[in-house]
Amino acid sequence: MKLSRRRTLLFALGGSALMTAGCMTKPLRPANADGTYCFRIGKSYRPTLTCTPRPIPAEAIEADAKRFEPTAGKLTVYLVRKRWGDSQNVVRVSSDGGSAVDTVPESFARWRLPAGGHRLNLTWPEGSASLDVAGAAGEVVFVEVVGSVWAWGSNYRLERGNAAESRQRALPLRLVADVG
Numbered sequence: 001m002k003l004s005r006r007r008t009l010l011f012a013l014g015g016s017a018l019m020t021a022g023c024m025t026k027p028l029r030p031a032n033a034d035g036t037y038c039f040r041i042g043k044s045y046r047p048t049l050t051c052t053p054r055p056i057p058a059e060a061i062e063a064d065a066k067r068f069e070p071t072a073g074k075l076t077v078y079l080v081r082k083r084w085g086d087s088q089n090v091v092r093v094s095s096d097g098g099s100a101v102d103t104v105p106e107s108f109a110r111w112r113l114p115a116g117g118h119r120l121n122l123t124w125p126e127g128s129a130s131l132d133v134a135g136a137a138g139e140v141v142f143v144e145v146v147g148s149v150w151a152w153g154s155n156y157r158l159e160r161g162n163a164a165e166s167r168q169r170a171l172p173l174r175l176v177a178d179v180g
Helices: 003-021 059-065 163-170
Strands: 038-041 048-051 075-081 091-095 098-103 107-113 116-124 127-135 140-150 153-160 174-179
Touching: 059 174, 075 098, 075 116, 075 127, 075 163, 091 107, 091 140, 098 107, 098 174, 116 140, 116 153, 127 140, 127 153, 140 163
Parallel strands: 075 140, 107 174
Antiparallel strands: 038 048, 075 107, 091 098, 091 116, 116 127, 140 153
16 A cells, blocks of 8 residues: 555544544543542542532443333432533432432432322522422423522522423433432
């Protein structure tokens, strides 16, 4: 093979590899040695970490949760937390029908509750909010945790999510809680 042809081929392969590398999604951070998960913001040598207080579910459970299938006899609620202005704070969501769920930025949780109506209560260091959710057994409901953090404080709210959009938003995220 001629040297010029070899250079052209290597340049073409290298250029295409470089172009496709920019289209790849950011890999999920692995869980810490103690099983907890931390959201990292900042690229400096001293990043800001927001960590779950408890260990996260195994990767097999996460893969099962990402199928977004209903649970027989239960109302399945997916809490999705991914917004550009939400970069810190552990936010706790609780309900009268189940255990509390702690979320960190860019994460999601699967929560199986008894069928019927529930009031979801959201608390963070500076306030609280709530949302009423109702559903039948075998139904899947998406709830978005919408938040923003600024130098002068933070604000969060819960809102019902569109199923298709919430699924797409949750796919690249880490499952931090699977309750029920």
